[in-house]
Amino acid sequence: ETISVIGLGYIGLPTAAMFASRKKKVIGVDVNQHAVDTINQGKIHIVEPDLDMIVHAAVVEGYLKAVTTPEAADAFLIAVPTPFKPCDKGAVPEPDLSYIESACNGIAPVLKKGDLVILESTSPVGATEQVAEWLATARPDLTFPQVAGENADVNVAHCPERVLPGHVVRELVENDRVIGGMSAACSERSVELYKTFVQGDCVITNARTAEMAKLTENSCRDVQIAFANELSVICDKLDINVWELISLANRHPRINILQPGPGVGGHCIAVDPWFIVSKTPEQAQLIHTARKVNDAKPEWVIDKVKLAIADFLQVNPNKTAKDVTITCYGLAFKPDIDDLRESPALDITKKIAEMHSGKIFVIEPNIEKLPESLSSYNITLSKETLKSDIHLLLVNHKEFYKFKLSDELVIDTKGIWL
Numbered sequence: 001e002t003i004s005v006i007g008l009g010y011i012g013l014p015t016a017a018m019f020a021s022r023k024k025k026v027i028g029v030d031v032n033q034h035a036v037d038t039i040n041q042g043k044i045h046i047v048e049p050d051l052d053m054i055v056h057a058a059v060v061e062g063y064l065k066a067v068t069t070p071e072a073a074d075a076f077l078i079a080v081p082t083p084f085k086p087c088d089k090g091a092v093p094e095p096d097l098s099y100i101e102s103a104c105n106g107i108a109p110v111l112k113k114g115d116l117v118i119l120e121s122t123s124p125v126g127a128t129e130q131v132a133e134w135l136a137t138a139r140p141d142l143t144f145p146q147v148a149g150e151n152a153d154v155n156v157a158h159c160p161e162r163v164l165p166g167h168v169v170r171e172l173v174e175n176d177r178v179i180g181g182m183s184a185a186c187s188e189r190s191v192e193l194y195k196t197f198v199q200g201d202c203v204i205t206n207a208r209t210a211e212m213a214k215l216t217e218n219s220c221r222d223v224q225i226a227f228a229n230e231l232s233v234i235c236d237k238l239d240i241n242v243w244e245l246i247s248l249a250n251r252h253p254r255i256n257i258l259q260p261g262p263g264v265g266g267h268c269i270a271v272d273p274w275f276i277v278s279k280t281p282e283q284a285q286l287i288h289t290a291r292k293v294n295d296a297k298p299e300w301v302i303d304k305v306k307l308a309i310a311d312f313l314q315v316n317p318n319k320t321a322k323d324v325t326i327t328c329y330g331l332a333f334k335p336d337i338d339d340l341r342e343s344p345a346l347d348i349t350k351k352i353a354e355m356h357s358g359k360i361f362v363i364e365p366n367i368e369k370l371p372e373s374l375s376s377y378n379i380t381l382s383k384e385t386l387k388s389d390i391h392l393l394l395v396n397h398k399e400f401y402k403f404k405l406s407d408e409l410v411i412d413t414k415g416i417w418l
């Protein structure tokens with residue numbers, strides 16, 4: 001049995017490597033020639049603990065190869081991005097399924113009777129049916145589940161990934177999987193496939209419920225973080241320490257409030273709720289509001305910095321804004337990783353650099369040089385904490401807990417120094 005994984009990114013590559021490590025023949029497909037070349041040398045182009053060893057072994061032993069054009073296989077797993085279409089500020093973003101459509105058009109010519117196609121990409125409800133439609137249109141000589149049901153030539157299912165970046169290798173094996181086939185046969189084939197390496201339960205449902213399950217998980221987390229972020233803004237007004245408040249409330253046996261912060265980052269939790277809101281805008285009131293609360297938090301932090309600059313100048317009337325130094329702690333989207341994509345900390349630092357004429361230091365222990373988007377500003381990347389007028393903590397990296405700041409102006413969005 002040959003398995004083909006379309007899209008060799010943060011999900012596709014580890015998944016391909018897991019099948020290969022169980023001695024399945026795997027063909028990985030990616031449009032990025034650099035990724036394909038890197039993998040074929042037994043190396044990886046993404047950062048994920050332990051993945052390099054598994055990919056290296058899989059390539060050396062001949063179970064995994066990467067190509068740019070799909071080849072025939074028995075099962076195809078689609079793990080490509082589902083971003084937003086560009087939209088105006090304030091509008092509800094719409095999902096962009098064009099990468100999934102390209103993947104379908106790529107595999108259609110090599111599909112044959114008996115094949116299985118699984119959509120792993122996080123997708124809006126209805127996307128799996130859409131995949132089956134695209135495949136059916138491209139291959140009128142084959143039958144698909146939407147018409148042929150259990151007797152389809154090609155089976156189609158949705159099986160969303162739900163692994164946590166940084167723990168992908170372990171979570172791929174241990175997490176339960178939700179398997180949503182377009183027919184019972186589609187589900188059963190998929191379970192059999194995942195059981196190759198999944199030790200968690202493979203729970204069967206239909207495709208639409210599987211799509212919604214993944215969106216629900218990330219929306220639930222977004223709504224809970226929004227609750228914490230709203231509390232932080234309320235407590236700031238009322239002069240209450242929100243971290244103390246939350247730890248007190250969490251002593252109740254049925255309360256478990258998450259932690260506030262500078263906003264919600266990453267490519268999942270700040271994205272997936274929009275797939276629900278754009279499909280059912282009338283009904284998704286709370287989910288929509290949570291998104292707005294979390295997206296408003298970076299601006300709130302920037303306003304705090306503006307106030308701190310004004311306070312400093314009031315106490316030091318002989319100085320101007322140009323004399324005020326600011327140190328920003330952390331750029332990543334969450335603690336102890338080097339991933340800066342969709343990071344509120346990076347966004348806040350950039351906006352401060354745009355508005356502030358004085359010197360800015362950035363401390364980010366997980367990177368060696370500043371990202372391109374900050375290179376045109378008056379920012380210095382530093383390894384250690386420096387004398388500075390304003391200290392802005394944006395990420396609770398483990399290194400920052402030991403810093404002791406006393407009399408300077410401190411804005412601590414994660415509550416580690418308060």
Ligand code: SAJ
Nearest residue numbers: 162163164217218221258259261264265266268269333334
């Ligand atoms: N955050 C807070 N307060 C908290 C927890 C998180 O502000 O109490 C912020 C983080 O700082 C970060 C953002 O939320 O900016 C997201 O971080 P995260 O650790 O909650 O999640 P991700 O984006 O790394 O991964 C999530 C996971 N989903 C859930 O936990 C429900 C993961 O299992 C999914 O596979 C992944 O999204 C995905 O790919 O969808």
